[in-house]
Amino acid sequence: MSGAEFDRHAEAYDGGLDNPVKRMMGDSADQFIGVKARWLLRREAALRDGTLSLLDYGCGAGDLMRVLADLGARARFTGCDVSEGMLAEVAKRWPSRHGAAPALAAQQGARTPFADGQFDIATISAVLHHVPVAERPAVYSELARVLKPGGRLYVFEHNPRNPLVRYVIARTPIDENAILLDAREVRSGLRQSASYVLDTDYLMFMPPGIAFLRGVDRALAWLPLGAQYVVAGRKSG
Numbered sequence: 001m002s003g004a005e006f007d008r009h010a011e012a013y014d015g016g017l018d019n020p021v022k023r024m025m026g027d028s029a030d031q032f033i034g035v036k037a038r039w040l041l042r043r044e045a046a047l048r049d050g051t052l053s054l055l056d057y058g059c060g061a062g063d064l065m066r067v068l069a070d071l072g073a074r075a076r077f078t079g080c081d082v083s084e085g086m087l088a089e090v091a092k093r094w095p096s097r098h099g100a101a102p103a104l105a106a107q108q109g110a111r112t113p114f115a116d117g118q119f120d121i122a123t124i125s126a127v128l129h130h131v132p133v134a135e136r137p138a139v140y141s142e143l144a145r146v147l148k149p150g151g152r153l154y155v156f157e158h159n160p161r162n163p164l165v166r167y168v169i170a171r172t173p174i175d176e177n178a179i180l181l182d183a184r185e186v187r188s189g190l191r192q193s194a195s196y197v198l199d200t201d202y203l204m205f206m207p208p209g210i211a212f213l214r215g216v217d218r219a220l221a222w223l224p225l226g227a228q229y230v231v232a233g234r235k236s237g
């Protein structure tokens, strides 16, 4: 899908909640994003102290950065995307109580305007399945380029091994051109782009809106059947 195709979805973008099965699992897109944001805050406690720079690559309407801020993150946030329409949504959705909205940049394909080694942390959430397979190596290379030595990359994706995920994606308009990828493909792509220490967690076994089940999710993080996964990489220094 091109940036222009995403522009069409930008104003109404709500993380695919137009799908009735997804709505049964949680009643707001923020509940789904909250699972990823809480995982990140457990992994990167320093996100709360205002010292880290974080790039959200393919940030869409900026919802991951916003939910991180809602949960107490105080990073220097930057977002980039191929869709100008999505980027235009970021400031509109950013609450003034969180201070200045994230810095933003438009991408030229995979390429961003950032300096080599600019960011402590990069996230890429629900983006790669929209990137044609042949173009994914360029995305991995760009992420490696903009990360500091010792920087951390977090790739969040839908898990194609979960049958409910495949059912929902096949019926969600924004995903009409999606090609899902599993964690093994992500790890292999990252290893070819740079030297990383990698690990993988599986997320979202339980409906994200039910807070008392979060412990179950955490206990099952090793099991490759969660609705989402995160491949975490620390770039060698």
Ligand SMILES: C[S@@+](CC[C@H](N)C(=O)[O-])C[C@H]1O[C@@H](n2cnc3c(N)ncnc32)[C@H](O)[C@@H]1O
Pocket (backbone or CB within 6 Å): 001, 002, 003, 006, 015, 057, 058, 059, 060, 061, 062, 063, 064, 080, 081, 082, 083, 086, 107, 109, 110, 124, 125, 126, 127, 130, 131, 174
């Ligand atoms: C499903 S949305 C996810 C947005 C956001 N990351 C989130 O989690 O809410 C997919 C986003 O990927 C962007 N996208 C598609 N192809 C891309 C590419 N090659 N590079 C960067 N972003 C891309 C789209 O413009 C869109 O904003």
